[in-house]
Structures are given as C-alpha cells and as structure tokens.
Amino acid sequence: MIRNTKLKILYLTTFSCLLFIITNWYFLILSFLFTLSLYFVKGFSIIFVLKELKKIIYFLVIIFLAHCFFDSWTQGLYSIIRLIILFLFSSLVTITTKTSEMIEAIESFCEPLCKFGLNNKKVALAISLGIRFIPLIKKVYREVLMAQKARGIENNLISLLVPTIIRTLKMADDISDAIEARS
Numbered sequence: 651m652i653r654n655t656k657l658k659i660l661y662l663t664t665f666s667c668l669l670f671i672i673t674n675w676y677f678l679i680l681s682f683l684f685t686l687s688l689y690f691v692k693g694f695s696i697i698f699v700l701k702e703l704k705k706i707i708y709f710l711v712i713i714f715l716a717h718c719f720f721d722s723w724t725q726g727l728y729s730i731i732r733l734i735i736l737f738l739f740s741s742l743v744t745i746t747t748k749t750s751e752m753i754e755a756i757e758s759f760c761e762p763l764c765k766f767g768l769n770n771k772k773v774a775l776a777i778s779l780g781i782r783f784i785p786l787i788k789k790v791y792r793e794v795l796m797a798q799k800a801r802g803i804e805n806n807l808i809s810l811l812v813p814t815i816i817r818t819l820k821m822a823d824d825i826s827d828a829i830e831a832r833s
Contacts, residue, residue, distance in 0.1 A: 655755040685738045753778045790817045
C-alpha cells in the first residue's frame with residue numbers, strides 16, 4: 651500500500667510542477683478535464699467537486715482581483731484555473747489516501763536525506779502534527795466564534811483571530827512539552 655501512496659505523491663508532485671512549467675491553454679484545459687475525470691472515476695459527483703471548490707472561492711477571488719489590478723485579467727484567469735486544478739488534484743490524493751500511509755510515504759521519501767543529517771522520523775512527525783492541527787484549529791475557531799456571538803460581538807475579525815491564535819499557540823506549546831517529555 652505504501653508503494654501506491656508513494657506513486658500518488660510522485661504523480662501529484664510531477665503534475666504540480668508541469669502545471670507551473672507548461673504555459674499553454676490546451677494543457678490547462680486537458681489537465682482540468684483529466685482531474686475532473688479522476689473524480690468521476692473514483693465515484694465522486696460534480697456536486698462534491700463544487701463543494702470542494704467552495705472551500706477556496708474567496709482565495710481565488712482575491713488572487714484574480716490582484717492579477718486584474720497588477721497584471722491582466724487573462725493572467726488572473728490562467729492563475730486561478732491553475733490553482734483550481736492543483737487544489738482539486740491534491741484534494742483527490744488526500745481524500746483517497748490514509749494519513750498514516752501518506753506520512754509513511756513521505757518518511758520513506760526523506761530517507762535518502764538522512765545521509766545529510768535530516769531525521770526523516772522528525773519530518774514525518776512534523777507533517778503529521780501539521781495535518782492533525784488543521785481540524786483542531788478549525789474547532790478552536792468555531793468555539794471562539796460561538797463565544798463571541800454569545801457576548802454579542804459579531805463580524806469583528808480581530809476579536810476572532812487573537813483568541814484563536816493564542817489558543818493555538820498554547821496547544822502547540824503543550825504538545826511540544828509532551829514530545830520533549832517523551833524524548
């Protein structure tokens with residue numbers, strides 16, 4: 651199973667590099683259709699794909715507007731299509747792969763770098779903690795949001811971000827202490 655995961659990560663890396671190296675509209679359209687077809691082969695519907703894209707819509711709008719302001723709308727369109735393809739392909743890889751298998755694959759990829767002093771176990775631990783922290787940060791954000799609403803504070807970004815960041819840093823510090831205690 652690790653071999654399959656390693657191939658997925660290798661395909662993702664290669665495909666991502668090609669998306670940024672090849673500057674051709676035909677390649678971009680074919681890549682988009684290829685990525686969509688992979689979703690359909692895996693049994694996902696177009697509604698699922700749209701829900702996935704909904705997660706990054708604000709980010710894409712900001713990127714597009716920045717390109718329109720600093721460059722051209724065609725370059726902005728090209729950039730957001732490239733990011734959509736990259737996001738969808740990487741989402742498909744992460745949806746269809748267990749986290750533990752992905753971490754094992756990354757650990758084995760980093761193994762040759764042990765000759766240069768890199769500890770592949772620490773790299774795998776850092777990646778797994780990063781993956782683990784994403785839902786925790788989302789949970790903390792929701793708790794802070796609900797607390798702010800209970801106090802009558804709504805639509806105040808600072809009052810949401812500051813407690814979320816402080817609580818996240820506290821969690822990271824606690825995890826760091828626990829890791830250190832276990833050596």
